[in-house]
Amino acid sequence: MKNFTYINPSSVEDASELLKQSGTVVMGGGTDLIGVLKDGLLPEYPEQVVNLKKLPGLSQIEVKEDGLHIGAEATLRQVADSETVKEHWGALSTAATSVATPNIRNTATVAGNLCQDIRCWYYRYPDILGGKIDCARKSGHLCSAMMGENRYHSIFGAAKVCETPCTGNCPAHTDISAYMEMVRAGRYEDAARVILEVNPMPAITSRVCAHFCMEGCNRNTYDESLNVGGIERYLGDMVLEHSEDFMQGPKEENGKKISIVGSGPAGLTAAFYLRQSGFAVTVYEKQKEPGGCLSYAIPAYRLPKDIVRKFVSVLENMGVTFCCSCNVGTDITLDEIYKISDSVMLDTGTWKRPLIGLAGEELTRFGLEFLIDVNNYILDRPGSDVVVVGGGNVAMDVAITAKRLGAHNVTMVCLEQRDSMPANEEEVTRALEEGVKIVNGWGPKEVLRTDGKVSGIVFKNCPQVLDETGRFNPVYDENNLLTVDADVIMMAIGQKADLDFLEGAYEVETERGRIKALEGNKTSVEGIFAGGDVTTGPATVIKAIAAGKDTAIAIRKYCQTDALEVEKAAAARLKEKLASFTNECRHNHEAAKASLLSVEDRAMDKEDLSGLDESAVKHEASRCFNCGCLAVNPSDMANMLYAYGAKIRTNMRELDAETFFAGSTRVKDTLKPGEIVLEIVVPMPSEGTTAVYDKYRTRKSIDFAILAVAGTLRLEEGIVKEISLVLGAAAPIPMKLQEAEQYLLGKELTEETAKEAAEIALKKAIPLEMNGYKIEMAKVMIRRFLGF
Template sequence: MRPFKHLNAKSVSEAVTALAGGKNKALAGGTDLLGTLKQNILPTYPNTVINLKTIAGLDYIKEEGGMLKIGALTRLADIAANETVKTGYAALAQAAKAVATPNIRNMGTIGGNISQLNRCWYFRKQDNRFNCIRKDGEECFAVSGDNRYHSIFGGVKTHASPCTQECPAGTDIPAYFAQLRAGNWDEAARIIMKVNPMPFVTGRVCAHFCQNKCNRCKTDESVGISSVERTLGDYILDNAAKFYKVPEKETGKSVAIIGSGPSGLSAAFYLRKAGNKVTVYDSKEEAGGMLMYAIPAYRLPKDIVRRFIKVLEGMGVQFVLNTTIGKDIEPEELEKKYDSVCYDTGTWKRPVAGISGEELTIFGLDFLVDVNKWMEGKIGSEVFVMGGGNVAMDVAVTAKRLGAKKVTLACLEPRDRMPASAEEVARAEEEGVIVMPSWGLSKVVEENGKVKGMELKRCVSPWDEDGRFNPQYDECEKIVVNAENILM
């Protein structure tokens, strides 16, 4: 610490005069200033430190005119312990008690804490060694550093944590993890259910991009967020009566939901929870959409989906099945019957690749839906699958389990940027699936109307220079993969 002069101010006016030049610093509790002086991180070092604690009458707590008045030199510990504050202003008392450590609270003042420089040293560092979020960087270093304890709410509350930012639903993962660590399972359940009514499903099938951004990855490997979510989800489903209750008040409004897949079921839960009368329409025999018909049972047991449907029915959600909109009932009729209509029809339509012989291929989603008809050896000994996502992995693994001796999967993306989770890719390879990254479709190889294989061409990049999906190919590098059935 460099040398400086010290002045015990006798009055506010004396302190103001001493600080007027801008080269001196005020000292109250000293918990902030002394640390910055020792670390030498201030832009300019003070010539004189003015002690404010010698000014009488600035440390008080009193109610006056229907207001609570607190003197600037009142210590945080005194605020936390004051009966008037605890009785009439409980949140303030709790906040003061939560700041830092007892030593800090016994020295730090309310005025100093309000006016201090941001307490985080990562932010304070003047040479911008730490390009944190508050400096327009991409990371809050306090989330995993010691400075998270300097905030009343903790560093993770200064912004959305990296894992939460990666979650499509915006799940507050650190918040429900904290409740689980404290043994508060019900509160953890309520936190996750604010944005996700079926963690027992997503814990099993979600790609969990959150784990790619877990802070632990910088040290060793990600926390098993998916496993924790699945365990919490199973707890929620096992204790459904706690979390899926009939609303206490009805709005008198009615909503029709078209489609009973994950989107439709989520909408049904939140709309019913809000007190609306909800009716879900679906063309299938059972509700659940892709959850019931497309995702293989080894990833998502169908009993899980059926139990969730029963839970929603217990809340008062009605399901009308075997009903096709536009055939059995017209959209206009629904719009007249209900106050609102929510369309959650999903993506059942097959995309067009535009290659020669495409009509001889099989839509992968149809394959998963009609998997039973393939159980009698019709899959063939060699199968080709196109796609790099989790659905493609499901198709490939299912084909392998149905008896195909050789299953080859190709995708446009390079290995490290495949949409499928690393776990699903590893599972497919463990089952014997051959994975070929960076290859695109050229044409179906056929003979007399029968599939013989797929000609592939090297994919240099699935994206153009602007990062948009626009595959770039090397037409000079092509190979043929033999196959009796092609699933796309």
């Protein structure tokens, strides 16, 4: 056990101030901190413990006009033995008595019981798994109960207690599990709107994104990642096909004019979100068509040009103005744009060739320029023997494009070994299928020439690319050389920003050949913002999209307008208390895959990969774990107090039972910083009300309910007039069975209605591999509570 400071505050006010400090936890009875302090249970330990036991006036049990008042520091033993409690709230006395051994009951307090963490098999028996586990509730992102031991876990879904790794890995932080849940329910439009909260072009990203989300998917621990890209493409194509329903112009203008220089993914994203919210947006683009890298750097077999054009057309229909074939710095200056705008965004990308000082470098061809020419319909064979230097996705596009244009031999040479190449695995596989030869572990040394023409290139061995700190710092063996014959050499080892348009303009500060972006993507000039590759260097499309949204938000703050429509939509979206999944998700081990054209059928103008159909999309969404914590709420007192409709009073406010017990799976998330529970107020039950607390557990000496039912019931001549039903240890929160309550109200209580109520109460249950028995057990306990 680690050392900590133990503090006895003299008042609630002092305790509240202490609890606002980081690294501080509260102690009520003492048993509530056993788990926090036990070695190896949690990754972080408290720096100081604030003891509430000595604060006066927090242990009373008394009846007042509004009901029973129980002080937060009253022990469970006091509640269990209190004649005052037994007289009108006997079931609460039963619940207190049911908690653990007499030793714990004598010490544990009411507030401590209510505020305790949820219980998990793996908390109690981590050694079964070999020690420390990657627990979502602690500091990891995985709940081992989904595919492992789960006999005591939730039958009503999981609690979202951390950012899921798919969302965390996505630069735009797309709420992937949320839209998968909507797809499973057939709510495709809602699912698409979740994506549009962070990404206005899913039809594009689904085709070209590196899909870091799939790398982080928890299914990888067991079988195959969820095919997020395939589902995203289905939804993205739906958005484009029905763009009038998803991407509308503003209802009214806000009078602010924004100019965007460059129409890459960052600029187009900012244009969409700003225009949607009433800004007048003009985009300046030096090429003849908008889209930046989407139109000119990515081959049509990966991203058909009509997809980009459709998206641009949607923006035009929304009212975005595009000024194409307009070279800022020549046709119009940045100064002129700045003077006619309320704010300016720079998204000019990285289109310039970097020189590495290679002997004979002037005889090589810049890979990006080659792709631009191809996208401008210059489809000539580049050469017979082509060498591509580089190992990223651009290099892959160059190599495959050269091969499809008729080059006999295409050889890719890169510094990295195969398993650490920056290119996507599927791109590497595609290149190999088409006859591209990949040589790993070599860096360029010298271009060979004969009669002033390229005849080959010499490489030097690269045994190490990164240094011990993980930074790019290649080591070469100058004595180990490789010569490759070539008549064309394509350099695809980087790109740099072209900042010539800044000359003579406002002093926009640059750094290492890029525009320096400060917090909020501000530049050194007030009112000018920058986002995308021009600030970061070459990156992914989705990273540029994330920068575009961030820049749009920063611009609206600068312009002092209301929140963007996208911000309002994200804030208004209702979050489910518990995350659901399908019963079959654990058994669908193989991902749905789209069809890939055969090598013989692949061409420059045909998309290689098809999309998933609706049935495949729904099947794939059903594989999503909707990752959360499957442990259950253990508090006996919470169940009964919830059933009684208790109120919880703190030093700051009064909370109703639903907010306190079911608002969050962590009470600390419900309470504000420095907020302390002072007392619980339980209303007086109506005359004739019966109340029951029933609990099933393996041994009476263990305070861990396998299942519990708490309820109050009032009948008049056999008709249900009032009822309150709560299931405990069935979910991460106490489950109020509202549908069953509504069904019973006004009905005669018979064996048949009791049976039907039990079925209704459990109809949304989602059993895991080993805990299906809890469903039948719960039905029996509910019927028994109802007298049958």
